[in-house]
Amino acid sequence: MSVTAAKGFQAAGIAAGIKDSGNPDLALVVNRGPRLAAAGVFTSNRVKAAPVLWSEQVLKGGLVSAVVLNSGGANACTGPKGFQDTHATAEKVAEALELSAGEVAVASTGLIGELLPMDKVLPGVDKAASQLSEHGGEKAAIAIKTTDSVHKTAVYEGHGWTVGGMAKGAGMLAPGLATMLVVLTTDAALDSEVLDKALRDATRVTFDRVDSDGCMSTNDTVLLLASGAAEVTPGYEEFAKAVRLVCDDLGRQLIGDAEGASKDIKVEVINAASEDEAVEVGRSIARNNLLKCAIHGEDPNWGRVLSAIGTTKATFEPDELNVAINGVWVCKNGGVGEDREKVDMRYREVVVTADLAAGTETATIWTNDLTADYVHENSAYSS
Amino acid sequence: MSVTAAKGFQAAGIAAGIKDSGNPDLALVVNRGPRLAAAGVFTSNRVKAAPVLWSEQVLKGGLVSAVVLNSGGANACTGPKGFQDTHATAEKVAEALELSAGEVAVASTGLIGELLPMDKVLPGVDKAASQLSEHGGEKAAIAIKTTDSVHKTAVYEGHGWTVGGMAKGAGMLAPGLATMLVVLTTDAALDSEVLDKALRDATRVTFDRVDSDGCMSTNDTVLLLASGAAEVTPGYEEFAKAVRLVCDDLGRQLIGDAEGASKDIKVEVINAASEDEAVEVGRSIARNNLLKCAIHGEDPNWGRVLSAIGTTKATFEPDELNVAINGVWVCKNGGVGEDREKVDMRYREVVVTADLAAGTETATIWTNDLTADYVHENSAYSS
Numbered sequence: 001m002s003v004t005a006a007k008g009f010q011a012a013g014i015a016a017g018i019k020d021s022g023n024p025d026l027a028l029v030v031n032r033g034p035r036l037a038a039a040g041v042f043t044s045n046r047v048k049a050a051p052v053l054w055s056e057q058v059l060k061g062g063l064v065s066a067v068v069l070n071s072g073g074a075n076a077c078t079g080p081k082g083f084q085d086t087h088a089t090a091e092k093v094a095e096a097l098e099l100s101a102g103e104v105a106v107a108s109t110g111l112i113g114e115l116l117p118m119d120k121v122l123p124g125v126d127k128a129a130s131q132l133s134e135h136g137g138e139k140a141a142i143a144i145k146t147t148d149s150v151h152k153t154a155v156y157e158g159h160g161w162t163v164g165g166m167a168k169g170a171g172m173l174a175p176g177l178a179t180m181l182v183v184l185t186t187d188a189a190l191d192s193e194v195l196d197k198a199l200r201d202a203t204r205v206t207f208d209r210v211d212s213d214g215c216m217s218t219n220d221t222v223l224l225l226a227s228g229a230a231e232v233t234p235g236y237e238e239f240a241k242a243v244r245l246v247c248d249d250l251g252r253q254l255i256g257d258a259e260g261a262s263k264d265i266k267v268e269v270i271n272a273a274s275e276d277e278a279v280e281v282g283r284s285i286a287r288n289n290l291l292k293c294a295i296h297g298e299d300p301n302w303g304r305v306l307s308a309i310g311t312t313k314a315t316f317e318p319d320e321l322n323v324a325i326n327g328v329w330v331c332k333n334g335g336v337g338e339d340r341e342k343v344d345m346r347y348r349e350v351v352v353t354a355d356l357a358a359g360t361e362t363a364t365i366w367t368n369d370l371t372a373d374y375v376h377e378n379s380a381y382s383s
Numbered sequence: 384m385s386v387t388a389a390k391g392f393q394a395a396g397i398a399a400g401i402k403d404s405g406n407p408d409l410a411l412v413v414n415r416g417p418r419l420a421a422a423g424v425f426t427s428n429r430v431k432a433a434p435v436l437w438s439e440q441v442l443k444g445g446l447v448s449a450v451v452l453n454s455g456g457a458n459a460c461t462g463p464k465g466f467q468d469t470h471a472t473a474e475k476v477a478e479a480l481e482l483s484a485g486e487v488a489v490a491s492t493g494l495i496g497e498l499l500p501m502d503k504v505l506p507g508v509d510k511a512a513s514q515l516s517e518h519g520g521e522k523a524a525i526a527i528k529t530t531d532s533v534h535k536t537a538v539y540e541g542h543g544w545t546v547g548g549m550a551k552g553a554g555m556l557a558p559g560l561a562t563m564l565v566v567l568t569t570d571a572a573l574d575s576e577v578l579d580k581a582l583r584d585a586t587r588v589t590f591d592r593v594d595s596d597g598c599m600s601t602n603d604t605v606l607l608l609a610s611g612a613a614e615v616t617p618g619y620e621e622f623a624k625a626v627r628l629v630c631d632d633l634g635r636q637l638i639g640d641a642e643g644a645s646k647d648i649k650v651e652v653i654n655a656a657s658e659d660e661a662v663e664v665g666r667s668i669a670r671n672n673l674l675k676c677a678i679h680g681e682d683p684n685w686g687r688v689l690s691a692i693g694t695t696k697a698t699f700e701p702d703e704l705n706v707a708i709n710g711v712w713v714c715k716n717g718g719v720g721e722d723r724e725k726v727d728m729r730y731r732e733v734v735v736t737a738d739l740a741a742g743t744e745t746a747t748i749w750t751n752d753l754t755a756d757y758v759h760e761n762s763a764y765s766s
Contacts, residue, residue, distance in 0.1 A: 303495025
């Protein structure tokens with residue numbers, strides 16, 4: 001269902017030949033209206049890919065009639081020529097669909113530092129335009145995969161309206177968005193200001209708290225498009241919840257498919273003095289390579305959790321810290337707690353709970369374990 | 384030569400039975416004077432091991448007559464009992480050598496969260512005291528090894544005075560000192576204020592810029608002891624240089640022996656607006672898991688360098704960044720530079736140079752690649 005679950009949208013996914021493998025590598029999502037409202041959130045990396053620079057400008061207008069996405073090349077660190085290529089791609093979409101290029105967003109993913117093969121991309125746009133369909137959401141989700149082992153989609157059904165979406169991402173997953181391209185669509189009748197607020201409220205507590213490997217991408221893009229085709233305007237809280245649930249679902253799918261990972265690790269920080277401090281501590285734990293290795297080895301090495309907490313500026317006293325792994329409080333008051341032999345770590349999901357004993361705020365960060373497979377995938381990626 | 388290269392020092396290294404393997408695990412370094420001046424630098428982790436809390440107090444007095452070090456257990460996150468054990472160890476040294484316990488520093492390394500076997504440690508102190516020798520430096524260096532594959536020592540010969548030292552450390556190497564225990568000795572006649580300044584000036588640009596895996600230890604300790612036995616007082620600049628060179632030498636040995644590493648990576652940041660910004664950018668590059676994997680795969684993936692720079696707040700323009708790998712400028716002006724095929728990465732040392740084009744300051748951070756062996760060593764460490 002994906003991006004075509006909501007009424008008013010068409011999509012396509014095709015093989016343009018950008019990837020040497022011949023796998024699908026170009027997707028098109030078109031909003032047929034009646035509204036063209038849109039919002040976007042982009043990487044906070046200061047080195048931004050050409051399509052991010054382009055799409056940020058497009059989104060300032062609050063209107064998006066189409067999104068063209070490619071895998072097989074990030075078009076990042078490609079200079080003025082890279083930006084011209086993004087521009088030409090948007091113009092090509094506009095020409096094929098009789099739209100304004102200023103309302104066409106572009107997203108790319110793949111290797112940094114190489115120009116896209118425009119002799120493949122531009123004919124690919126025509127091919128995708130010819131295959132647009134109200135049932136094309138699945139194909140579009142498949143065409144944006146890079147090292148993803150599965151395509152990722154999610155849908156929320158409201159009362160007479162729908163939010164659907166697709167995502168790609170399997171590595172370079174870190175805050176300020178993970179390395180991800182996400183397109184969400186809805187047929188609710190909403191303007192771009194409401195979309196923007198709902199999208200930011202949702203990404204702040206979902207994608208921004210997915211931190212697989214601490215590496216921030218140059219290409220992260222999350223778009224939310226509204227067609228208004230359902231002719232229903234839900235209340236803000238209800239709509240915002242729908243967007244948050246779809247983002248949360250997609251975020252969990254990203255973690256579940258992270259490169260080389262064998263464990264999905266939920267880092268819960270509780271009893272923090274503030275939400276910001278809870279997030280700071282959660283990230284520090286989630287990024288600790290030694291702990292990530294220990295969890296890979298199914299070793300409840302809580303000392304590495306304390307060591308990670310100790311590097312933060314959060315409010316806590318070392319001798320008041322408590323840590324549970326899968327519900328067993330292996331560290332109490334900064335020292336040895338329950339018997340570590342009680343911890344069962346055989347399953348994919350591992351929950352690390354850090355109790356700061358400093359307040360009432362909480363935050364959850366999702367990460368993965370560090371594995372030999374991660375090293376293998378990422379040492380051979382561009383060679 | 385190690386800690387007994389300088390006159391006035393004795394040392395010993397013995398097997399106390401703390402390690403199940405029966406390998407040496409307890410070292411003693413004694414300053415026979417005439418002076419007992421000392422300085423120390425400790426982990427900036429807020430979760431500090433018991434011996435760190437103890438030794439910080441000892442060093443406030445500026446006098447150290449002996450240092451007792453053990454491997455096989457960190458005595459971190461061990462609560463009041465752990466601190467009592469550290470205290471008892473210092474008292475035992477004082478009793479065996481007829482010293483004041485308040486002048487005995489203690490350092491420990493090994494697994495966090497377990498009490499030391501004091502029935503092994505205390506008899507071990509007596510055994511070490513009985514074997515003290517002016518030639519014991521090598522044995523002491525061997526006794527503090529954990530996952531180190533080799534022991535680490537360095538010596539600098541001044542005009543009539545000497546600085547020598549030993550170090551251990553192979554993992555959890557990150558700033559605010561790496562996971563390391565270091566004891567430096569000198570026979571120069573200097574007071575503790577001069578030692579303190581020279582030690583801080585040296586560690587700031589050496590150990591603090593060793594960042595193997597971004598993980599900060601609870602036990603880092605660097606001590607500098609002066610006996611005055613050479614009866615020579617060198618000028619500050621000369622002495623500070625000697626301490627810096629010995630620290631630099633030991634720091635390079637730590638990187639060269641980092642757990643599972645196959646590459647030593649020198650990250651040079653040049654043309655930064657300030658030294659602090661150069662360090663910030665250097666650390667961001669040094670901690671990028673994706674880049675560390677790429678270097679392991681001998682892949683000059685400069686896009687990951689730019690992506691890491693882009694996450695910092697340093698002064699730069701994305702389209703003015705230049706990156707060289709082993710001297711080949713593979714990225715120029717934020718885009719593709721020289722042919723990446725020219726980069727020869729077959730050797731252990733890899734130099735990544737990031738030119739921020741924003742000023743005249745520089746900094747160098749040392750790190751390692753990320754390997755399957757690192758994952759293996761750290762997923763099986765405490766099991």
